Amino acid sequence: MAEPALKDTDMKDSGLFDIVLVVNGTSYALAVPARRLLSDCLRHDLRLTGTHVGCEHGVCGACTVLIDGVAVRSCLMLAVSADNSSITTVEGLAGRDGKLSPVQQAFADCHGLQCGFCTPGFLTTITAALAEDPDPTPEQAREIIGGNLCRCTGYQNIVQAVLRAAELITQTR
Amino acid sequence: MKPPTFGYSRPESVAQAVSLLAARGPDAKVLAGGQSLMPLLNLRLAAPGHLVDINRLAELAYVSVSGGQVTIGALARHNDVLRDPLAVAAQPLLGQALALVAHPVIRNRGTTVGSIVHADPAGEMTAVLALLEGSVRLVSVAGERLASAEDFFLGPLESDVRAGELATEVLLPELPSGAGCAFTEVSRRHGDYAVCGVAALVELGPQGEVSGARAAYLSVGPVPVVLDLTEACGGVSLVSLATAGTPDFAQAGRLAMARLQPGDDIHATAAYRRHLAGVLTERALAGAFAHARERAWLSLP
Ligand SMILES: Cc1cc2nc3c(=O)[nH]c(=O)nc-3n(C[C@H](O)[C@H](O)[C@H](O)COP(=O)(O)OP(=O)(O)OC[C@H]3O[C@@H](n4cnc5c(N)ncnc54)[C@H](O)[C@@H]3O)c2cc1C
Ligand code: FES
Ligand code: FES
Numbered sequence: 001m002a003e004p005a006l007k008d009t010d011m012k013d014s015g016l017f018d019i020v021l022v023v024n025g026t027s028y029a030l031a032v033p034a035r036r037l038l039s040d041c042l043r044h045d046l047r048l049t050g051t052h053v054g055c056e057h058g059v060c061g062a063c064t065v066l067i068d069g070v071a072v073r074s075c076l077m078l079a080v081s082a083d084n085s086s087i088t089t090v091e092g093l094a095g096r097d098g099k100l101s102p103v104q105q106a107f108a109d110c111h112g113l114q115c116g117f118c119t120p121g122f123l124t125t126i127t128a129a130l131a132e133d134p135d136p137t138p139e140q141a142r143e144i145i146g147g148n149l150c151r152c153t154g155y156q157n158i159v160q161a162v163l164r165a166a167e168l169i170t171q172t173r
Numbered sequence: 174m175k176p177p178t179f180g181y182s183r184p185e186s187v188a189q190a191v192s193l194l195a196a197r198g199p200d201a202k203v204l205a206g207g208q209s210l211m212p213l214l215n216l217r218l219a220a221p222g223h224l225v226d227i228n229r230l231a232e233l234a235y236v237s238v239s240g241g242q243v244t245i246g247a248l249a250r251h252n253d254v255l256r257d258p259l260a261v262a263a264q265p266l267l268g269q270a271l272a273l274v275a276h277p278v279i280r281n282r283g284t285t286v287g288s289i290v291h292a293d294p295a296g297e298m299t300a301v302l303a304l305l306e307g308s309v310r311l312v313s314v315a316g317e318r319l320a321s322a323e324d325f326f327l328g329p330l331e332s333d334v335r336a337g338e339l340a341t342e343v344l345l346p347e348l349p350s351g352a353g354c355a356f357t358e359v360s361r362r363h364g365d366y367a368v369c370g371v372a373a374l375v376e377l378g379p380q381g382e383v384s385g386a387r388a389a390y391l392s393v394g395p396v397p398v399v400l401d402l403t404e405a406c407g408g409v410s411l412v413s414l415a416t417a418g419t420p421d422f423a424q425a426g427r428l429a430m431a432r433l434q435p436g437d438d439i440h441a442t443a444a445y446r447r448h449l450a451g452v453l454t455e456r457a458l459a460g461a462f463a464h465a466r467e468r469a470w471l472s473l474p
Contacts, residue, residue, distance in 0.1 A: 011193070013180035013223065034181035034224070037215070056174060057212035064278055071278045076211040080181060081204070081226055125278055146364050147276025 019083040023048065024092030032079045039063045041079035042089060050090040050120050054149070061148030064121040065089050071128040090120035093127060102168035103127050103161070112161035114152035122148050126162055134169045136162065176214035180223040187232060187312060190225055191339050195314040197223040199336035204228070206250060208275070208283035209291045225339075233341060238263045243345045251280035251288070263347040265464070266305065266372060269356040270297040276364045290340050292325075292332040295366040295392045297356065299326060303397040304372045304389035307345040311338040319344075326396035352376045353465025357457045358391060359449050361440075367391050368441045369449035373457035377465050381411025386425060386461075388454055393435040393446055400432055406458070411466060422458040426451040 016031040023046060030045055037056070042048045042065070054060035056075045063074040066088040093101040100108065103126050113119045122145060129136070129144040136144060141162035150158065180197070184190040194201050200222035204210055213219040227233065227247060234248035236257040243264045245254055251271050254260055261268035274280060274288065274297050288298045289309065302309070302322045309320045311334060325333050334340055348354060358370030370391035378384035383406040390398045405425040414420055435446035 010184070011180075011182035014178070017181070033178070035176045035178050035214075037175065037211075040175070056215045058208060058279060061276075061278065070281050072282045073208075073278060075215065076207050076282070078181070078204075078207070078211075078224075078226075081183070081207075081228055083183075129277070144277065147278050 017080045017083070019080055021046075021079070021082060021084075022086040024088060030079070034078060034080055036079045037075055038065070038077040038079045038082050038087075039074040041082075042074060042087075045079075048089050048091055052117055052120050054117070054121075059149070060118070060121070061125060062118050062121040064124045064148070066124055066128050069128065069131065071125050088124070088127075090123050093123055101127065102172070103130065103165040106161040106165035106168055107158075110157050110161040110164050112153065112158045118148060118150040118152075122150070122158060126165060130162075130166055130169055134166055134173075136166060138163065141166075174215055174217055176211070177217060177220045179214075179221055181226065182223070183226040183229050185229050187230060187339065187341060190227055190230060191312055191314050191337065193223075193225050194339060195337045197225070201225055201336075203287075203290075203339060205247060205287035205290075206283035208279050209287065209293070227339070236260045238347070241347050243267065243347065245285050245343045245345070247284060247286040247339070247341050249285055251275075251283050251285055252277065254285050255280065264305070264345050265348055266301055266354040266356060266374070267345070269354065270301045270372065273297050273356060273358055273367070273370070286340050286343050289325075289343055290332050290334055292327070292330055292396070293366070294326075294329055294394060294396055295370075297358075297367070297370065297372075297391065300356075300370065300372045300389040300391050300397045302343065302345070303399050304374055304387060305345050307343060309334075309340050310342045310344065311335075312341050313337045313339070317341075329395045348374075348468075349376070351465065351469060352385075353461045353463065353468055355457045355460025355464055357453050357460060359453065369393060369435070369446050369453060371450065371453040371457040373454070373461040375406075375458060375461035375465050377411070377469060381466075381469075383407075383409045383462065386458055388425075388429065388457060390429075390433060390450060392440075393433050393450055398433065400429055402428055402454070402458070404428070409462065411469075414466075420459050420462050422455040422462075425458055426455040429454040 042051045052062040054062035058076045065074045202221035204224040204226045233246040235246040237244045238259045255271040356372045358367035360367045373388045376385035386402045386406045402425040405428040409420045430451040435443045437443045
């Protein structure tokens with residue numbers, strides 16, 4: 001079988017890849033090496049340091065972002081794989097006027113954070129989950145956040161915040 | 174940590190993908206959901222020379238049910254499979270197992286085929302393939318072949334995917350009527366890899382007796398282990414249930430404990446694992462029996 005033609009930007013043994021990422025509604029053109037993690041691309045190349053990096057092996061959830069609306073671990077994705085996708089980070093959750101999103105408001109209302117290191121990952125994860133199902137049971141609220149670690153709060157207030165955010169979302173409908 | 178350097182390509186078709194794999198040789202690795210490979214790269218436990226990213230192979234993003242089989246394409250994410258009502262109805266073990274695989278966010282990205290190819294003896298989907306005697310379709314520039322579950326797992330994190338091959342789909346039989354299944358495990362926290370896990374399949378005969386009982390085990394050996402426990406389930410039937418109240422799978426639990434050879438590691442001692450295997454065998458068989466009974470009633474005219 002003859003090797004089918006592949007564009008230069010789609011195959012390289014070294015060097016940089018030209019990619020376009022739409023992050024929180026703004027389009028960025030970047031040149032990144034294949035090994036650049038999406039988490040590092042956001043933090044270092046785009047200086048969007050709201051996305052936190054805790055473990056770099058998928059266990060803590062701090063780096064969770066939304067790619068085309070789906071929550072994923074940005075430490076387990078290459079920036080080059082995210083080419084042409086639309087990404088929402090914690091910086092993109094509040095309104096343009098700075099008004100907190102329902103999930104952010106619920107964290108403030110329920111004291112859902114202490115040091116705040118884990119918070120960006122919780123906010124993005126919960127935002128995506130409530131977009132799918134805006135009325136979780138307390139048990140489902142726990143399942144939603146089951147993959148995110150927090151060393152401060154003891155989780156109870158975060159579970160409360162999930163339920164409070166659901167309330168806020170259904171109220172505004 | 175950060176991954177080492179590697180070349181990268183993102184083919185748009187299976188034909189392109191396999192020719193890239195052929196051209197790059199044994200130093201190339203497929204990148205699917207990355208939920209196992211990326212941690213290995215970040216921890217520098219793997220250093221492939223070239224990654225062939227299959228995330229654009231939209232032609233492999235499918236789950237289908239036909240001809241008594243559930244077929245899962247290589248780009249179907251765990252959550253795509255879990256949320257496919259036809260697939261989980263045709264083979265309920267899929268839904269039971271996938272709910273235990275990691276967390277929802279990991280399942281958004283990780284693929285079911287990738288998890289089988291990854292061949293982690295603690296991974297639920299390896300036990301599902303082994304128990305159901307499914308198969309994996311492997312494609313290369315030289316052609317394609319179907320690997321049976323029995324031959325597919327070679328060792329921990331080692332499956333029979335040869336250099337140049339892409340696993341395009343996994344085939345699993347539907348659950349026959351009159352059969353039931355269950356998956357149960359013990360892990361430190363919900364969503365973690367299991368310290369021990371058991372998937373069970375129970376078939377009922379015409380008198381409601383257990384005519385077949387098999388179980389597959391996680392984390393008790395280098396590859397998923399399947400045991401036929403039918404001989405130890407002789408006393409259990411729908412009729413005995415009416416008098417005894419609960420099915421008694423204790424003998425099957427003891428048989429499993431006698432046959433398995435779990436090892437020690439930092440998570441558990443061999444003795445504790447053997448104990449878990451016994452208890453979980455009873456639970457999984459009881460769950461599968463109850464499931465079979467429920468399905469038998471549902472299918473009555
Ligand atoms: C925090 C965390 C917890 C997890 N917990 C669990 C758990 O409890 N149970 C569980 O089973 N899994 C768990 N996983 C792993 C998860 O299920 C992965 O999705 C899965 O193991 C691998 O699938 P992938 O698509 O991500 O494959 P990748 O990571 O992309 O690839 C894994 C390996 O398979 C090869 N490969 C993948 N697809 C193909 C293909 N089509 N053809 C040829 N080779 C291929 C790759 O080259 C690589 O060697 C967890 C992961 C994380 C990060
Ligand atoms: S930094 Fe990505 S999951 Fe911990
Ligand atoms: S608030 Fe400190 S880690 Fe969660």
